[in-house]
Structure formats: C-alpha cells, structure tokens
Amino acid sequence: MEKQKMALATKMLIALVLGIALGFGLQVVAPIGATNIIRTHFIDGVLFFVGELFLNGIFMIVVPLIFVSLVVGITSIPDPKKVGRIGGKLAGIYILSTFPAIGAAMFFGTVLNPARGVTEESIAAFAIEPTIGTPPGVYQILINIVPRNPFAALSTGQTLQVIFIAVAIALAINAIGEAAQPLRRLFVSTNEVIMKVTSVVMSFAPYGVFALLARTFSMLGLDAIVALIGFVLVVWLALAFHLVFIYGGALKLLVGKNPHTGKSLSLAMLFKKTSPALTFAFSSASSAATLPVTMRCARNLGFSRELASIGLPMGVTLNMDGTAIFQGVAAVFLASFLGIHLSAGDIITILITATMATLGAAGVPGAGMIMLSMVLMSIGIPIGAIAFIFGIDRIVDMPRTAINVFGDIIYSFIVGKQEGMIDWAQYSAPTDLASLDAMLAKEDEAALAAMGGGGQS
Ligand code: ASP
Helix, strand or coil, rough: HHHHHHHHHHHHHHHHHHHHHHHHHHHHCCCCCCCCCHHHHHHHHHHHHHHHHHHHHHHHHHHHHHHHHHHHHHCCCCCCCHHHHHHHHHHHHHHHHHHHHHHHHHHHHHHHHCCCCCCCHHHHCCCCCCCCCCCHHHHHHHHHHCCCCCHHHHCCCCCHHHHHHHHHHHHHHHHHHHHHHHHHHHHHHHHHHHHHHHHHHHHCHHHHHHHHHHHHHCCHHHHHHHHHHHHHHHHHHHHHHHHHHHHHHHHHHHHHCCEEECCCCHHHHHHHHHHHHHHHHHCCCCCCHHHHHHHHHHHCCCHHHHHHHHHHHHHHHHCCHHHHHHHHHHHHHHHHHHHCCHHHHHHHHHHHHHHHHHHHCCCCHHHHHHHHHHHEEEECHHHHHHHHCCHHHHHHHHHHHHHHHHHHHHHHHHHHCCCCCHHCCCCCCCCCCHHHHHHHHHHHHHHHHCCCCCCCC
C-alpha cells in the first residue's frame, strides 16, 4: 500500500521534470509560431487533449467540492462560537498575511530594480496586447460576495459567492437542528461520492501534469523570458523568500514542535507530504483546480476533516500570497520602467488594492494578471503597460500558484494546531495515500451511520 502512495507523489515529480524537459526540447523541433506537424498534431493535438481532458476532470469536481465540504465541515461543529472563531482566525490570517508578502515583494522590486537596463525596444517585440476587461472596484468586490442568484454563482464557479452560500446553508442547518438532519446527511453522502471521484481522477494526474507542462513549456517564448529575466528572477526570489522566512518562520513561531514526537516541525516535511498538491498547482497554475489534491494532502498531514473542509476552500479565494507578491513586484517594475516615481502614499495604496485584488482573484491561471490592472489603475499607471509582461505571465503564475496553495496549508495548519484539529500521529506517519483513501471513506460512513442514515452498506 505504501508503495502505491509513494508512487503517486514520485510519479508526479518525475512527470514534472520530464514535462518541462520535453517542452523545451519541442521548441527545437517545433519553434514557437511555426506550424509544422509536431506543433499541430502533437503539441496542439495529443498534449493539448490529454492536459485539457485532465483539467476538465478536476475542474468538474471543484465547485461541488468547495460547496459540499464547507457545509459538511461547518455542520460537524455544532457550536456556533467555535465555527465563528475558526472561520474568523482563518480569514484574519489569510488576509493579514498578504501585507508582508506585498511589502517584501516591493522591497525586492525596488532594491534589485529589475527594470534597470530594460529598454522598451528590447521587450516591445514580445509585448502582447492583453484582453482585459475593466477590473471590479473595491466596493464591487465586497458587494459581489453576496450572490443575487445562488444557482448562477454555482454554475459559473464564483468561489467567493459559493463560500457565502455554503456558510449560510451550514449555519442554518446548525440552527435548525433535528429537522435539517436529512439535508445534512445528503451533504455527507455527496461528500463521500466527490472524494471517490477525486481519487479516480487523481490517478491520471501524472499523465495530466506531464502533458500540461510539456505543452506550456513548448510555448513559453525563451526570447521573451530572457528579455525580462530580471523581472522573472525577482518574482521567484520574493516567492522563495516568503516561503522560507514567512512560512518557515510562522511554522516555527506559531506551531513549534510536533507534540507526538517532540521534534521541531520542518518545512521539508510539509513539503514532502504536500508535494502532489504543489506539483499540481505548479503545472495547472490554478489553485482552485488544485483544491481536491490539496485537501487529500492536508488530510495526510493530519488535518481533521473539519479543518480541511473549512480552511482549504476558504483559502482558495481569501489567501493568495503568491499572487500578491507578483503584483507587488510587477507594480514596482512597471512604474520604474515607465519612469513613474512611487510615493509613500502610492506604496500604501498598492498594499491595500493588491490585498483587495487577491480577494477578488479567482484561483485560475492568469487571474492575478487581470487583477493587476486594478492595482495599476489605483496608482495611475496605464493599464496598457501590462502588455510588456503579459507574454511571460505563465512562468511566474506557476510558482505563485504553488505558493498560494502552500500558504493555504500552512495557515490552516497553524489555526488547526491552536484549535486541536491536527492528528499528530497521522502527521508523523509515512505518506500513504491509498490507506488515506480508505480512512476517508470509513469516516464518511461512520458519520452517516451516526446520523442513522444507513451509511453502513
Ligand atoms: N493562478 C493563480 C492561482 O490560481 C492566481 C493568479 O493568477 O495569481 O492561485
């Protein structure tokens, strides 16, 4: 069993490396822009088919998963005070942590000034005019949290709205008590089905990851990356800094030791147990699509069912440190490139609007770039400037999405530790996704049986 579980994580890492290598290799035989048989039938044929099919399969699960797991999570904590406390802590840490992320990003952007030496001519060749609609205003983002039409929210995948509906329904179920138990039972049973579908879809993950990465890297203009290498490196550096110092520091300060073994917690252990989610986030550039994988990895890390089902769906929309870091570096880079001086007031404006922008950004590829226009507008940088970095977005979207996902896990872990919602024996246990699946299924059955719903069969 253990072999099987190790195999999925390892297979995904191998797929990641091979996919990237093949992608770059393909640029040699099928240069970007050229139409030849390899690009038409292999890159835009086979690879496209496998990658998109897999992504569709996983996206299919996301909205029902967010909705159902939040309802199940909240209704399994009948004490409204406890729900409020956990939800409040999670929302607080998710939103407040955005500030140091943007702060550090602007610091690196200003000190290392990647715009130095970049000329308009050198990058104009790769500028792509983005099709960007008008970004929503700050008030609109807040108003939009409450959907006029809950069915439209679910069918179009508006995650903030879906979270709102789920919380409202769950609190109502808790308030009603006995009479609402049949509905709760339905949610628990649906949750079990979604988990089953997830585990089937996930068994195709290595192939999906391989195809997605090979195609992405076969299309990333190396010339454009070279022209903007300073920008790319500063974003990567700021992300790495955040990972090591903010996440690593928060873990040390706020979690400390594993009470089960008495050993200090290490980022490396969290990395190891969450590597399928991080690999998937990197390949798909979508933290929403990664949610089913994130939830499984989190359970493997010892998250209680309630913690995983409340903390992680909330994190998908409320927590995007990676995106905030990208926006901070991009704002400073574009201002410097256009010769616009940023005042202290501008910097505060960036801090606030980028935080709002990450709240409004969906966890899908390129969302951070679209919301960047809101940040730029707030400090008077023409939105058209985005054209200069648009073409290389993917190469910074992939790592920032992985950081977004890792942040959801770290912050939920911290809150979970404080609330006694971590199973430390599971945390210390060797990674074993196959037995994890069995454990999850048993839990759902037990929950159904406890409700007298005949979930034993
Ligand atoms: N792709 C990111 C995510 O899914 C959002 C972004 O574009 O920054 O988390």
